[in-house]
Amino acid sequence: QKEVEQDPGPLSVPEGAIVSLNCTYSNSAFQYFMWYRQYSRKGPELLMYTYSSGNKEDGRFTAQVDKSSKYISLFIRDSQPSDSATYLCAIGTGGSQGNLIFGKGTKLSVKP
Amino acid sequence: GAVVSQHPSWVICKSGTSVKIECRSLDFQATTMFWYRQFPKQSLMLMATSNEGSKATYEQGVEKDKFLINHASLTLSTLTVTSAHPEDSSFYICSASQRGETQYFGPGTRLLVL
Numbered sequence: 001q002k003e004v005e006q007d008p009g010p011l012s013v014p015e016g017a018i019v020s021l022n023c024t025y026s027n028s029a030f031q032y033f034m035w036y037r038q039y040s041r042k043g044p045e046l047l048m049y050t051y052s053s054g055n056k057e058d059g060r061f062t063a064q065v066d067k068s069s070k071y072i073s074l075f076i077r078d079s080q081p082s083d084s085a086t087y088l089c090a091i092g093t094g095g096s097q098g099n100l101i102f103g104k105g106t107k108l109s110v111k112p
Numbered sequence: 113g114a115v116v117s118q119h120p121s122w123v124i125c126k127s128g129t130s131v132k133i134e135c136r137s138l139d140f141q142a143t144t145m146f147w148y149r150q151f152p153k154q155s156l157m158l159m160a161t162s163n164e165g166s167k168a169t170y171e172q173g174v175e176k177d178k179f180l181i182n183h184a185s186l187t188l189s190t191l192t193v194t195s196a197h198p199e200d201s202s203f204y205i206c207s208a209s210q211r212g213e214t215q216y217f218g219p220g221t222r223l224l225v226l
Contacts, residue, residue, distance in 0.1 A: 034214055043118075043205045043217035044156070088155065090215075099146075100215055104155040 003027055006089055006103025015112050019076040023089035023103045026070065030101075032092040033065050035074045037085045038105065044088055048074065079110045115139050116208050118218035125196055126226055133191045133221045135206030141186035142208035146215060147179070150203040162189055196225045 006023045013019055021035075032051050036044035048063035050056045056063045064073040072091070076083055089103040115138040125131050135145060144163050148156040160176075162168035162183035170176045180192040189208075193200055201224050207215035 032214070036217070041203070041220070041222065043116075043207075043220045046114075046214060046216060049214050099158070099161060102156050 004089065004091055004101050004103045007106055008104050010107040010109060012109045012111060013079055015079060015081060015110055017079050017110070019074075019079050019083070019108060019110075021074040021076075021087050021089075021106050021108070023072050023091070024070055025072070025091050025101075027093075028067070028070065029093050030070075030091045032100075033063070033072050034090040034092075034100070035061075035063055036088040036090060036102075038088060039085045047087075076108075079108075081110045081112050084109050114216040116142075116206065116216050116218040118206055118221050120221060121219060122222040122224075124224045124226065127197050128195055131193045131196055131223060133193075133204055133206075133223075135189045135191070135208070135218050137187045137208040137210075137216070140208070140210050142189075143186065143211055144209045145183055145189040146207045146209070147181060147189075147191050148205045148207065150205060150220075156205065159191075193223065196223070198225045201225045 004025050035048045037047050038044040050063050053065050053067045060077045062075040086105040086107045088105040090100040092100045117136045119134045147159045150156050158171050159174045160168040160170045160181050162181050164183050164186050168181035183189040203220050205220040207217045209215045
C-alpha cells in the first residue's frame with residue numbers, strides 16, 4: 001500500500017459547484033497535512049496547512065483532516081474557472097527536515 | 113512572504129553539456145532545500161534534500177554524481193545536471209523550508225536536452 005493515495009481524476013465540474021478532493025494515508029505518524037495547487041507548467045502553491053483533526057477554513061477553501069480514518073479532504077465552494085489546476089495533497093511527519101510525501105495530484109477542471 | 117525563485121525558468125541544451133539551476137529563498141532563511149523532478153502528468157518526485165553547509169541526501173535511484181547539489185548559504189541552493197542526456201529532460205522544482213515547517217516551492221525550471 002502506498003503511503004499516500006490520491007485519485008488522479010480528471011475531475012470536471014460546472015462553475016459554482018462544490019468540489020471535494022481527497023487523500024488517504026497509511027502511516028499514523030504523519031502529523032502535518034497540506035494542500036498545494038499547481039497550475040500547468042508552474043511550481044506548486046501552498047493552499048492550506050493543518051496539523052490537527054477537524055476543519056480549517058480559508059475563504060472558499062476548507063481543509064478537513066480525520067486522523068482516525070487517515071483521510072484528508074479539501075473542499076472548494078463556489079468553484080471558479082480559475083480554480084482549474086492540479087491539486088496535490090502532501091503529508092509529513094514533521095521534524096527538522098520537513099520532508100513531505102505527495103499524492104499524485106487530482107486534475108480539476110471548472111467549466112464556465 | 114515565503115517567496116522562492118528559480119533561475120533559469122527554462123533551458124535548452126545539447127546532449128553532453130552541464131546545466132546549473134539556482135534556487136533562492138528571497139525573504140526567509142531556508143535551513144533545508146529540496147529538489148524535485150516532475151515528468152508530464154506525474155506527481156513530484158523528490159530527488160534530494162540539502163541542508164545548508166552539509167552534503168545533500170539523495171533519494172534511492174538518483175545518481176549523486178550526475179545531479180550535483182550545493183547548498184552554500186541559507187538562501188541559495190544549486191542543482192547541476194552533469195552531462196545531460198535527453199532522458200534528463202523534465203521539470204525541475206525546488207522548495208525551501210525553514211526549521212522543518214512547510215515547504216514553499218519555486219516556479220520550476222523546464223529542461224530540454226536535445
